[in-house]
Every structure is written in C-alpha cells, then in structure tokens.
Amino acid sequence: MSASEIAAWVLVKLELAILVYFLVVNGWYFILLVSASLEMRRHALLSRGQARWKMLGSRVVPGISMLAPAYNEAATIGESVRALLALYYPNLEVVVVNDGSRDETMAVMIDQFDLAPIHPIFPRRVSSAEVVALYRSRTHPNLVVVDKKNGGKADALNAGLNLATGELVCAIDADTLIEPDALIRMVRPFIDDDKVIAAGGTIRIANASRVESGRIMETRVPRRAIPGFQVVEYLRAFLFGRLGWNRLGGNLIISGAFGLFRRDLMLAAGGYLHETVGEDMELVLRLRRIGYEQGGAHRVDFIPDPVAWTEAPSSLRVLSRQRDRWQRGLADVLWRHRGLFLNPRYGRMGTIVYPYFVFNEMLAPVVEFVGLVGVILGLVLGAINWPFAILFFLTAYGLGALLTLTALVLEEMNFHRYHTFGDRVMLVVWALLENLGYRQLTVLWRLKGMWNYLRGSQQWGKMERKGFTATQKPRPEPGPGADATDAGSKVRA
Amino acid sequence: MDSIRLLDVALVVIGIGSATALALIFGHAARAAWREARARPLLERGRVALAAVGVSPRVNDADVALLRALPQRLQVRLFVELMPSMAGTQRQRLAVLAHDIGLARAAERMCQSRKWWKRLRGVRLLTAVGGGTDVVPQLLLDRHPAVRAEAAEWAGEHGSPAIVKTLVLLLETPDAVGSWVLRDSLLRIGTPVIPALAAYLETHSGAQAEPALEVAAGMAEPRFAAAAERLCGDPQPRVRALAAALAGAIGGDALVRRLEGLLGDPDAAVRAAAAASLGRLGHWPAASILSRMLRDPAWIVRSQSALAMRRLGSPGLLMLRRALEDPDRFAADIARQVLDMPETTAERDQYR
Numbered sequence: 001m002s003a004s005e006i007a008a009w010v011l012v013k014l015e016l017a018i019l020v021y022f023l024v025v026n027g028w029y030f031i032l033l034v035s036a037s038l039e040m041r042r043h044a045l046l047s048r049g050q051a052r053w054k055m056l057g058s059r060v061v062p063g064i065s066m067l068a069p070a071y072n073e074a075a076t077i078g079e080s081v082r083a084l085l086a087l088y089y090p091n092l093e094v095v096v097v098n099d100g101s102r103d104e105t106m107a108v109m110i111d112q113f114d115l116a117p118i119h120p121i122f123p124r125r126v127s128s129a130e131v132v133a134l135y136r137s138r139t140h141p142n143l144v145v146v147d148k149k150n151g152g153k154a155d156a157l158n159a160g161l162n163l164a165t166g167e168l169v170c171a172i173d174a175d176t177l178i179e180p181d182a183l184i185r186m187v188r189p190f191i192d193d194d195k196v197i198a199a200g201g202t203i204r205i206a207n208a209s210r211v212e213s214g215r216i217m218e219t220r221v222p223r224r225a226i227p228g229f230q231v232v233e234y235l236r237a238f239l240f241g242r243l244g245w246n247r248l249g250g251n252l253i254i255s256g257a258f259g260l261f262r263r264d265l266m267l268a269a270g271g272y273l274h275e276t277v278g279e280d281m282e283l284v285l286r287l288r289r290i291g292y293e294q295g296g297a298h299r300v301d302f303i304p305d306p307v308a309w310t311e312a313p314s315s316l317r318v319l320s321r322q323r324d325r326w327q328r329g330l331a332d333v334l335w336r337h338r339g340l341f342l343n344p345r346y347g348r349m350g351t352i353v354y355p356y357f358v359f360n361e362m363l364a365p366v367v368e369f370v371g372l373v374g375v376i377l378g379l380v381l382g383a384i385n386w387p388f389a390i391l392f393f394l395t396a397y398g399l400g401a402l403l404t405l406t407a408l409v410l411e412e413m414n415f416h417r418y419h420t421f422g423d424r425v426m427l428v429v430w431a432l433l434e435n436l437g438y439r440q441l442t443v444l445w446r447l448k449g450m451w452n453y454l455r456g457s458q459q460w461g462k463m464e465r466k467g468f469t470a471t472q473k474p475r476p477e478p479g480p481g482a483d484a485t486d487a488g489s490k491v492r493a
Numbered sequence: 494m495d496s497i498r499l500l501d502v503a504l505v506v507i508g509i510g511s512a513t514a515l516a517l518i519f520g521h522a523a524r525a526a527w528r529e530a531r532a533r534p535l536l537e538r539g540r541v542a543l544a545a546v547g548v549s550p551r552v553n554d555a556d557v558a559l560l561r562a563l564p565q566r567l568q569v570r571l572f573v574e575l576m577p578s579m580a581g582t583q584r585q586r587l588a589v590l591a592h593d594i595g596l597a598r599a600a601e602r603m604c605q606s607r608k609w610w611k612r613l614r615g616v617r618l619l620t621a622v623g624g625g626t627d628v629v630p631q632l633l634l635d636r637h638p639a640v641r642a643e644a645a646e647w648a649g650e651h652g653s654p655a656i657v658k659t660l661v662l663l664l665e666t667p668d669a670v671g672s673w674v675l676r677d678s679l680l681r682i683g684t685p686v687i688p689a690l691a692a693y694l695e696t697h698s699g700a701q702a703e704p705a706l707e708v709a710a711g712m713a714e715p716r717f718a719a720a721a722e723r724l725c726g727d728p729q730p731r732v733r734a735l736a737a738a739l740a741g742a743i744g745g746d747a748l749v750r751r752l753e754g755l756l757g758d759p760d761a762a763v764r765a766a767a768a769a770s771l772g773r774l775g776h777w778p779a780a781s782i783l784s785r786m787l788r789d790p791a792w793i794v795r796s797q798s799a800l801a802m803r804r805l806g807s808p809g810l811l812m813l814r815r816a817l818e819d820p821d822r823f824a825a826d827i828a829r830q831v832l833d834m835p836e837t838t839a840e841r842d843q844y845r
Contacts, residue, residue, distance in 0.1 A: 045610040046639055049569075049617040053577055054646065059711050060676045118833035121826045123792040138835040191673035192642065391500035398507035405514035412518045416525065424522055428515065 008383035011374055015384060018371040019392075025360050026399055032244030033406055039246045040239070040410055043304060052184045056090050062190060063091040064183060065164030065263070067171050069156035070096055074104040078112045080175060083214025085140055089183040093142045095160040100129075100150025109145055114138040126271030128159035153256070154272035154279040161263070161271050169263045171280070175311065176257045177206060177214055182306035186260050195297040197287050198261045200254035201306030202238040204417070205231045207314060216309050219417050221426040226319060228430040229438045230312040235427075236407040242302040243410075249348030250288065250300045252357055256280035258308035261287070265297075276336070278329020285337050292346045305415065320445045327449025330362055365446035372440075397435045404431040532567055539563055539571045546590050547575070547583040561594040568596050569618060576621045588623030597624040604628040609637035616643040626651060633659055633670070645670040649678030652685040661689040665697070667704045679708045687714050694720035698727050706735035713742040725751045730760035737763060741770020749776055756782060761791035768794060772801025777808040784812040787824035795823060799831035 055061055066084050070077055077096075084094045098106050109115060115135035122134070129151030137143035148159050157171055168190060172178065182201060189196045207227035210218040222228045245251045254261075259280065269286050272279045284300060291298025313319040334357060341358065343350040375392075378384035408427055411417070418424060542556035560568065572591055579587055591597045596618070603615025605628060616632060619625035625647065632644035633656075645663070648656045660679055667675050679686050686708070694705050694717060702724055709717045717739060724736035737755050740748040752774075755767035768786055771779040783805075786798035799816075802809030816828035 045613070049573065049614060049621075051573075051577065051617070051620065051646075054677075058673075058677045059680055060673060060707060062673075116833070116835045119826060119830035121830055136835055141835070192638075192671050194668065194672075388497055388500070391497060391504065395500050395503045395507065398504060398511065402507050402510045402514065405511055405518070409514050409517045409521075412521050416522065421522070424518060428518065 004381060008378070008381050011378040011381065011383045014370070014374045015378060018367060018374065021359075021367050022371075022396065025364070028356060028360060029399075029403055031248070033240060033403070034244075035247040036240045036244035036410065039243050040304065040414055043243075044414055047185075047305065052181060055184050055187075056088060058090060061089075061091050062168050062187065063093065063166035064089060064168045064170055064187065064260070065093045065095055065160075065166035067157050067160035067164060067169055068094065068096045069099050069153055069160065069173070070101065070105055071099045071150070071156075072101045072103045072105060073175065074101070074108050076175060077105050077108055079214045081109065081113065081143070083177065084172075085143060086180065086214075087178060087183055088180045089187075091166070092183070093144065093164065093166050094140075095144045095146065095163050097146045097148060097156040097160045099148060099152070099156040106145075106147055110135065113140055113143055113145070115143075115145055122162050124162055125267050126158045126161055127274075128155050128162065131159060134163070152274065154274050154276075157279075158271040158274075161266060164263055167263060168260055169266060170258070170260045171256065172308065173257050173310070176203075177211065177216060177309040178258065179307045179309075180215070182258075182308065183260075186303055186306040189301040189303065190260070190262070193299070195299045196262075196301055197265050197291060197297050197299060198254055198259060198284060199301045199303055200242065200251065200259045201303050201308060203234060203255050203257050204307055204309050205234055205312045206309035207231075207312055209309070211309075219419070219423075221418055221423040221430070223426065224314065225430070225433070225438070226316060227312045227314050228426065229434050230319075232404050232408070232427060232430045232434055234312075235411050236404050238302075239304060239410045240403065240407040243304055245353065246302050249353040250298075251302050252285055252288075252300075252349070252353055253281045254284050254300065254302075255308075257310050258306075259284075262297075265290075276329060276332050277325050278333040281329060282333045282336065285333060285340075288349055289337060289340065289346065292349065298349075307417075316441070320441075320448075323442055323445040324449040324452060327362075327365070327446040328453040330357070331450060331453045334358055334362055362450075365443045366450065368443045369447055400435040400439065401432055404434060535563060535567055536571065539567060540575070543571050543575055543587070543590075547579055547587050550586075552586075552590070557590065557593060560590065565596070565599060568594065572596065573618075573621045584623070591622035592624060597622055601625055601628050604632060609635075609640055612637070612640045613643055616640060616647050620647040620650065623650075626653070630656055630659065633663070638669075638671070641670040642674045645674045645678050649681035652682030654685070654689075657682060657686050657689050661686070661693050661705075664693060664705045664708075665701050672704055676704055676708050680711045683712070687712065687716055691716045691720065694724070698724060699729055699732060702727070702732055703735060706732065706739050710735065710739040710742045715743055715745070718743050718745060718748060722747060722751055725755060730758075730763050733758065733760065733763045734766040737766035737770050741766075741773045744774045749774065749779075752776075753779060753782060756786060761789070761794050764789065764791070765793040765797040768798040768801045772797075772804035772809075775805060777805045780805050780808040780812045783809070784816055784824075787816050787819065787827055788821045795827040796831075799827045803831050803834075 068080070068084060073080065081094065081096055096109065098109070115137055118134050118136055120131050120134040122131070129149045131146055131148045133147040135145040135147070137145070144163055146159050146163055148156065161169060168187065170183065170186075186199055186201050189199050205222070205227060206216060208220040208222035209216050210220070221231055242251050242253070256279070261283075265287055266283070269283070269290055273282050273286075276282050288298045288300060290296070313322055334354070337354070340346050340350045340354045342355060346354070375384060375389055379386065379389055405428070408431060412424070418427060539560060542559045545556050546552055560571075563571070572587065576584065576587060588597075600615045600618035600622065601624070603611045603618065604625065606612050606615070612632060612635065616625070616629055619629060620643070629644050629647050629651075632640055633648065635641045635644065645660065648660055660675060660682075663670055663675055679690070690705060690709055691714075694702060694709060697705065706724065709720070721736050721739040721743060724732055725740060727733050727736065733755065737752060740752055749771070752767045752770050755763055758764050758767065764786070768783055771783060780802060783798045783802050787795055789795050789798065799813060802813050810832075813828045813832055816824050817832075819825045819828070
C-alpha cells in the first residue's frame with residue numbers, strides 16, 4: 001500500500017465516521033424537533049385564555065427579587081431601572097448592583113431615584129467583592145442599590161443575592177428589556193409545581209426594533225446580515241432547542257440575561273461561581289446536580305413566551321469574542337461537572353442531556369472542521385467523488401435550513417411577533433443564507449474558543465453595544481474583568 | 494451509488510419539508526391577516542353593543558341579536574376582553590347576556606368534554622363570563638391538574654358552602670390543585686371561608702396546617718386565635734413561624750404572651766416571625782425585649798426585631814437609638830441600618 005493509498009483509506013474511514021456523527025446529530029435534532037412541537041402545543045393549550053391579571057391582585061404570590069448588575073451604564077441605567085420597576089408583578093423588589101462603574105452610573109441613580117445611603121451591613125451568605133455602599137430609594141421603596149468594587153458579573157450577582165429578600169430571584173443584565181407581563185408568565189411553573197428550581201424564558205434580538213422608554217414598541221427583523229443571522233439563530237435555539245429539552249430531561253442552560261431561580265437553593269449552593277466565564281450554565285448544572293444528589297427538586301423549565309430583548313453584537317469582531325467566550329464557558333462547565341457523564345445517578349440529565357451537550361454542542365465545531373478539511377483532502381486525493389461530496393454538502397445545508405425554517409414555523413404559528421410581510425421574507429432569507437459562510441465562521445470562532453480554553457484563558461473579552469435608540473450615546477468599553485454589561489451565554493444550543 | 498441515491502432521496506424530502514415550512518409560514522400569516530381584517534369591523538360593532546348592554550339597564554334586542562350572530566370565537570374574545578374590567582350590576586348584566594346568547598351553555602358543554610384542554614377552556618370561559626355552578630365543582634377533582642387548578646380559580650368567585658368545604662378539604666393535599674391557586678381562591682372568597690377554615694385548623698397540625706395558616710393570616714379573624722395559640726407549639730418550626738404570623742394578625746393578650754415566649758424559640762425563623770408580629774401589633778411594652786433580640790446570632794432575627802422596634806414608634810425608636818451605643822457591634826449595626834432607612838422602605842419591610 002502506498003502512502004497516498006493509506007491516506008485515502010484513512011480519509012474514507014474518517015468521512016464515514018463523520019457521516020455517522022452527522023446522522024446521529026440530525027437524528028437528535030429530529031427528536032428535539034418533535035419534542036419541541038409537542039411541548040409548544042401543550043404550552044399553547046395550557047396558556048390559551050389564561051387570566052393572568054388575577055395574579056396581580058393576589059396576596060400570596062411569591063416575592064421576586066430582580067438582580068440587575070450594571071457596569072458603566074450611566075447613559076441608560078435610569079430608563080432600564082424605571083422599566084424594571086414598572087413590570088407587572090405584585091411583589092417585586094429590584095436590586096441594582098453597580099459593579100465598580102467608572103462613569104456616572106451611581107450618581108445618575110442617586111439623582112433619579114432619590115437614593116438614601118443606609119448602613120452597609122447584610123448577611124454575607126455568598127462571597128463577593130467589597131460592598132462600598134448600600135442605598136434604598138425614597139421614591140421607590142422596592143428599589144435597593146448596591147455599590148461595590150468591580151468583580152465581574154458573577155460577583156455582582158452574588159452581591160445582589162446577599163441583599164435579595166424574595167423567594168425567587170430573577171437574574172438579568174441591566175440592559176435587558178423585559179416585556180411587562182414576562183414575570184407573571186415566568187412565575188407560573190414555580191407556583192404550579194414545588195419541584196421546579198429554575199425557569200428560563202426566550203431571549204430575542206432587539207436590533208432594528210423600535211424601543212421607547214425601555215419597551216419594545218415595534219418588532220422588526222434587522223436588514224443587516226450579522227444581527228439578522230443572530231435573530232434566526234436565537235429563534236432556533238430557544239423555540240426548538242430549549243423547548244425540546246423540556247420533555248427530554250430538562251435544560252442545562254438558562255440565559256444569564258433572563259432567568260428565574262429559587263433563592264434558598266441558590267444560597268445553599270453557594271451562588272454564582274467566579275472562576276468560570278459560563279457562570280449561568282454552571283449554576284444551573286450545580287443546582288440540578290445537588291437536587292439529584294440530595295433527592296430534592298431538580299426540575300428546570302423553559303417557558304417560550306416570557307420574552308426578554310437584548311442587543312446582539314453587530315460586528316464580526318465583537319461577535320467572534322462572544323462566541324469564543326461561550327465555547328470556553330461551555331467546555332469549562334462540562335469539564336467541571338464531568339462526573340455527570342453517562343452517570344445513571346443523575347437520571348436523564350446524566351445519561352441523555354449531558355452527553356448531548358458534550359457531543360452535539362462542545363465537540364460539534366471540532367467534528368465539522370475535521371469533516372470539512374477531510375472532504376477537501378479527499379477530493380484532492382480522489383478518495384471521495386465529486387457527486388457524493390456535492391450531494392452531501394447540499395443535504396447538510398438543506399437540513400440546517402429546514403431546521404431553522406421549522407423554528408420560524410413555530411414562531412409564526414404561536415407568537416407571530418413579526419408582523420409585516422417584509423420581515424417574514426427577511427427571516428426566511430437569513431435562515432437560508434445562515435449556513436453559507438456565517439455558520440462556518442461560528443465554527444472557527446468556537447474552535448478558537450476551545451483552543452483558548454485549553455490554553456487556560458479566562459478573559460471575558462470586550463463587548464461593545466450601540467444602545468437601543470439613536471439618541472443614546474454609545475457605551476464605553478468595560479475594562480478587563482468588567483463583565484457586568486454582557487448577557488453571558490444567551491444562546492448556545 | 495446506493496449512498497448517492499440515499500442522498501437524492503434525502504434532498505427530495507428536505508425540499509418537500511422546506512416548501513411545506515414556507516407554505517406554513519406565509520400561509521398562516523396570510524390567513525391570520527385575512528381573519529383579522531374580517532373580524533375587525535365585527536369586533537368594533539360587538540364592543541359597542543356589549544358596552545351598551547353592560548351600561549344600560551334596558552337591553553336592546555338589536556344589540557343582543559348582533560352579539561348572538563357573531564362567531565363564537567369572537568364572542569369569547571369580546572367577553573374575555575371586557576369582563577375583567579366590569580364589576581357589580583354591569584358584570585351581572587353581561588353574565589346574563591352570555592347566558593342568553595348561548596356562550597355560557599357552550600362553555601358548560603366544553604366542561605363535559607373528554608378532552609382535557611376543552612374542559613380547561615370551558616372552565617376559563619365560565620370564570621370570565623360567570624355561570625357553571627352545575628358543572629365546575631366536580632372539576633375540582635378532575636384527572637388533569639390544569640383543569641383542577643382552573644376549577645379552583647373559578648371557585649374563588651363562587652364561595653358557596655359546598656365549594657368552600659371542598660376547597661378547605663383540599664388543603665390537606667394542596668399539590669392536587671396547586672398550593673397557590675388554592676390559597677388565592679380561599680382568600681378571594683373571604684369571610685364565608687372562616688368557619689370551615691377555623692374548624693380545619695382546630696383539627697390539623699404539621700405540614701397540613703401550613704397552607705391553612707397562610708390563608709388565615711391573610712384574614713386576621715379572632716376565630717383563628719385558639720388554633721394560632723395551639724400551633725405556636727407545633728413541633729415543626731415552619732408551622733410555628735406561620736402560627737406566629739397569624740398571631741400577629743389577630744392580637745390579644747394571650748397571643749402576645751405566646752409571641753413573647755416564641756422569641757426564645759430555638760429556630761431563628763420562628764424568633765424572627767414572632768418579633769415581626771409584635772411589631773405589627775404595635776405592642777410597645779415589647780420594646781425592651783425586642784432590643785435584646787438585636788444581639789441575636791441570626792441576621793433575620795436582628796433585622797426583623799429592629800424593624801419591629803421602628804414600627805412601635807417612639808418607644809421602639811428610643812431603644813433603637815440607645816442600641817447605637819450597644820457594646821455588641823451586630824446590635825449597633827442593625828440599629829444604625831434601620832434608623833437610616835427611608836420611612837417608606839421601613840414601613841414596607843415591616844410586612845415581609
């Protein structure tokens with residue numbers, strides 16, 4: 001056997017292995033799709049005609065503490081906090097954590113909410129950087145502001161957790177726009193079932209939508225490619241990925257931009273972990289793991305209609321940093337909890353969900369990259385014939401596009417948030433184009449993330465956002481370790 | 494060759510799937526837009542007619558005929574839209590109208606369906622438009638949890654003795670309908686619940702008493718006093734804490750003495766609840782004992798004691814100011830914090 005024959009043989013076997021991987025992954029996607037459709041139907045039947053307004057007058061709803069970390073948000077903090085205080089919920093506390101901002105964030109809050117300094121003592125149940133001052137609002141009795149030294153998003157959330165008094169804690173980013181009735185919808189799983197420990201809602205992209213006073217007034221699909229691709233990517237991840245997991249063993253991820261947790265369990269688990277960039281996923285995994293180990297509650301629900309809106313990166317440079325960080329976070333969290341892998345002690349989380357995240361999420365960019373290189377080499381060496389390669393590429397592309405189109409069907413039939421014909425056409429266009437270049441770029445960024453993780457990088461990466469309205473000043477870039485402004489892993493699946 | 498044929502087939506399937514998805518996206522959007530355009534004028538006329546029936550004591554037959562002629566989905570939409578804003582006579586008129594145009598009867602038929610989601614829809618409609626006393630009570634024991642919960646919500650507006658009895662008995666197994674729905678409905682019914690709830694509290698203790706204590710605390714009724722006093726001695730700390738909260742809602746010498754005794758309870762949550770209750774009652778003679786609680790090792794007890802002292806007014810504030818000089822740093826700190834608090838905030842925290 002000559003060297004080229006051996007290489008050809010290896011390439012053929014490699015391609016066969018990748019074909020098997022491709023079939024398994026797409027088989028899983030099909031199962032998730034069926035599960036998501038069933039779950040969506042169940043959700044629609046359960047929520048149709050539900051009179052949520054009754055909850056507003058109830059004296060026995062669980063208290064919710066909103067934890068909003070803020071870093072250099074002077075331009076928008078007033079509007080953001082006012083929008084939080086105006087959410088429809090009868091027993092709401094807002095805890096804003098100023099994570100060592102270097103701009104006027106604190107001064108703006110003191111001025112706009114008539115904050116009174118109070119003696120800064122509180123039970124330090126979870127660790128956080130030093131709290132410099134504590135304030136309560138004279139005009140809004142349910143607003144607490146924590147001024148602390150910079151320590152990052154997880155640290156800021158821990159500081160807020162120490163001050164929170166609600167039975168439930170809602171972790172958000174200060175720049176997340178939450179729909180007014182989202183909490184009323186999101187709290188439902190907790191009051192219906194004691195076994196629920198956390199719940200997540202859908203995150204949507206607000207780029208190009210019209211925002212006024214911290215509310216989305218008109219939803220639009222971005223005409224620019226980078227945010228446009230992310231719109232369909234988020235829809236697919238939330239309406240098909242996360243919803244599908246509700247039936248198959250529960251979710252491992254609740255977005256850092258909008259998630260509701262039981263406070264007692266968070267405190268018992270020690271709050272957010274500082275040493276990871278995937279702190280939101282790590283917390284969910286740890287809470288579920290503890291639940292299984294102690295025979296307690298461990299259910300995590302995803303509710304498709306409580307919606308929070310966020311601004312997606314609009315440049316490739318920023319997007320690449322974000323995806324790099326998400327991949328590092330994913331790899332880090334899966335490694336920290338490697339004891340779950342195929343461990344029947346953790347039920348379906350250990351035997352189904354965790355292995356899925358290892359093979360379909362963490363290793364996917366590696367396999368895709370190897371497959372792509374293998375195909376090119378195989379074609380060059382003549383080990384793979386052109387018609388097969390072209391058909392295989394078309395099938396892979398078609399399956400990807402079909403999956404996204406199915407998510408758009410779920411969106412249209414259940415929520416139809418995008419009203420115009422032009423917006424629907426744009427959604428379809430982004431769904432069809434996403435696999436031609438954009439997806440390959442994300443594979444490269446994720447590979448880079450894997451590489452950086454193996455090198456031990458814990459950098460958050462600078463995030464830049466333009467703000468929701470044209471009148472707002474662009475936000476300054478946070479410094480190293482200053483991560484409170486970013487949404488964390490909003491979408492991974 | 495076989496693998497190529499397989500890929501060919503896969504491509505055809507993907508093509509059909511994609512075409513179907515596109516047809517569903519645009520077809521559904523077009524259908525929804527068409528239906529909405531058709532419904533809009535009907536809904537406008539329906540709204541005017543419905544509002545006229547609600548406001549005027551005389552029913553105009555033309556209005557009723559117009560509403561009767563509407564498709565059922567639009568009738569439902571109009572009633573669900575308007576009913577939550579109506580109360581008293583206007584609400585009653587609309588309930589009669591819902592009956593007259595056959596909407597209530599249709600909802601009752603849905604309640605008898607074999608499909609759970611139809612039963613659920615039926616109860617929801619009856620909750621909105623009124624009626625259903627013959628069919629909904631039996632759904633409190635339905636096999637589907639969502640239907641049971643919805644029936645309990647409906648029951649919150651229909652507090653007949655039989656329904657109250659059933660709801661109170663469900664307190665033994667609150668998970669059957671959802672603890673929140675059950676407690677909320679009982680609180681909505683209000684006074685008619687008191688005799689059955691008092692009887693329940695007399696005979697139950699431990700975990701079974703927990704939801705009942707929460708409901709009772711929201712009613713502040715002296716008939717619960719005996720049960721509150723007894724349950725302040727329950728072996729379970731959570732029950733003692735809830736009983737302390739109930740005692741704080743009722744008051745009276747015996748319960749105040751019991752609350753003062755609970756300040757020495759081994760469980761911090763119970764001590765905190767007792768302190769909060771003494772503050773809520775405004776029992777100023779307790780100021781000195783509460784000031785000692787500022788040195789408690791548990792944060793929650795120190796915090797609630799300080800807030801309770803502030804609630805007591807002058808005697809409590811005096812003791813709080815004295816506590817600023819307390820050699821115990823924790824006592825001085827919590828006193829400082831509560832004295833710093835803006836008034837509105839302190840008042841709000843008093844009830845937590």
